[in-house]
Amino acid sequence: QVQLVESGGGLVQAGGSLRLSCAASGRTFSSYAMGWFRQAPGKEREFVAAINWSGHSTKVADSVKGRFTISRENAKNTVTLQMNSLKPEDTAVYYCAASPARYELGVTRPEYDYWGQGTQVTVSS
Secondary structure, three states: OEEEEEEOOEEEEOOOOEEEEEEEEEOOHHHOEEEEEEEOOOOOOEEEEEEOOOOOOEEEOHHHOOOEEEEEEHHHOEEEEEEOOOOHHHOEEEEEEEEOOOOOOOOOHHHOOEEOOOEEEEEEO
């Protein structure tokens, strides 16, 4: 079992930045690849970014490429999503997720076994 708690969401103007953090507890954090997903009102939850167990391999969605960066610090059991140049269309609830396929960079929801409760990000125009 892994428990995940997101933080760092909030209200920001377009062009601004936010840094989301996800704190993990339970089983060994480095046993998992980690991902960020988001869900806007009335839309499906979509992939944002993923990082493998070591942090040496990452993937981001095309919609956030060049603006968002995912990183992790295994010693602190945390994964971070740095979001720059935010746009109103980035408004969503952002979820942290853990996958036991530690070497993979999963982009679909079924690949992840554990989820946080989500944190709201609102970008005003």
